[in-house]
Amino acid sequence: MSKYFCIGNGKSRKGLNLDFFKKYGQVVGCNALYREYKPDILVSNDVGISHEIYRSGYCEHNTTYLTDWYILPSESLDGFIAEVEHGVYCPNLNMVFKEELHKDFVINGEKDQTFITGVTPSDRVVNIDNDLQLSAGILSVNIVTKLIDMPFGEVSDVYLIGHDLYSNDDKYNNIYADTNCYASSDSDAVNCKNWISQLKQTFDKNPEINFYKVNKNDFEASEWPNHRQKTDSIIEEWNDCSNLHYITQNKLIKKLDKS
Numbered sequence: 001m002s003k004y005f006c007i008g009n010g011k012s013r014k015g016l017n018l019d020f021f022k023k024y025g026q027v028v029g030c031n032a033l034y035r036e037y038k039p040d041i042l043v044s045n046d047v048g049i050s051h052e053i054y055r056s057g058y059c060e061h062n063t064t065y066l067t068d069w070y071i072l073p074s075e076s077l078d079g080f081i082a083e084v085e086h087g088v089y090c091p092n093l094n095m096v097f098k099e100e101l102h103k104d105f106v107i108n109g110e111k112d113q114t115f116i117t118g119v120t121p122s123d124r125v126v127n128i129d130n131d132l133q134l135s136a137g138i139l140s141v142n143i144v145t146k147l148i149d150m151p152f153g154e155v156s157d158v159y160l161i162g163h164d165l166y167s168n169d170d171k172y173n174n175i176y177a178d179t180n181c182y183a184s185s186d187s188d189a190v191n192c193k194n195w196i197s198q199l200k201q202t203f204d205k206n207p208e209i210n211f212y213k214v215n216k217n218d219f220e221a222s223e224w225p226n227h228r229q230k231t232d233s234i235i236e237e238w239n240d241c242s243n244l245h246y247i248t249q250n251k252l253i254k255k256l257d258k259s
Helices: 017-024 031-035 047-055 074-085 136-147 193-206 249-258
Strands: 003-007 026-030 041-044 062-069 090-096 104-110 111-120 125-128 157-161 212-216 242-250
Touching: 003 017, 003 136, 003 249, 017 212, 026 031, 026 136, 031 041, 031 047, 031 136, 047 062, 047 090, 047 104, 047 111, 074 090, 074 111, 090 249, 104 212, 111 125, 111 136, 136 157, 212 249, 242 249
Parallel strands: 003 026, 003 157, 026 041, 041 062, 062 125, 090 111, 157 212, 212 242
Antiparallel strands: 104 111
16 A cells, blocks of 8 residues: 655644655655755745755755746747846846756746746756646645556555644744745735645545545644644535545554554
């Protein structure tokens, strides 16, 4: 039975030893996780983070799925730079291109910046489309559903760790808050309505896969309001998903230890 551990960047996963999960399956992470850990697969759909990841050298040796990562020949570089200068693209040019290293490049725009990054043919980037505009965490779960190669009759387990959805204090819930490309820790929490809906669609499209939302605590065993946390909530919109289960971090670790 194949196991995949999809790592979100919610605060509930802080302190977990992600190497532990690698002993039992594939670890799939997203965005800035690469700064501190190398998952089996890294996924990014954020323009700034994607270019940061590539420029760090991470993609030379590690499988990385990036959205809208289209390779262009260096012969067209001057033309794109001219278009940025004439306002065709976002006005502020953020470019890393070394002629002695790079023959091709990728260009993306986000907010008020145009990113141009030189690329090498030896990298391990997989370009993916994100037509549904999924967040990186949910996109990583969807990628896993396409990667799983299940023999007849075998069901795979996909564990969602650090996919908190909610915030316990109504503030931005992300381990990497206050760092490059992320919001400040005192900004408002992101509305998770779309995330819940998109994950439900993923569950419904893949009835043969067991999905587990891994919470830090057992919501039902806690007493409200002193101990219950929003991030441990049972998601009402998922009540009819028979392949969606809940498990705490400690119970998951014990379960894997016994396997």
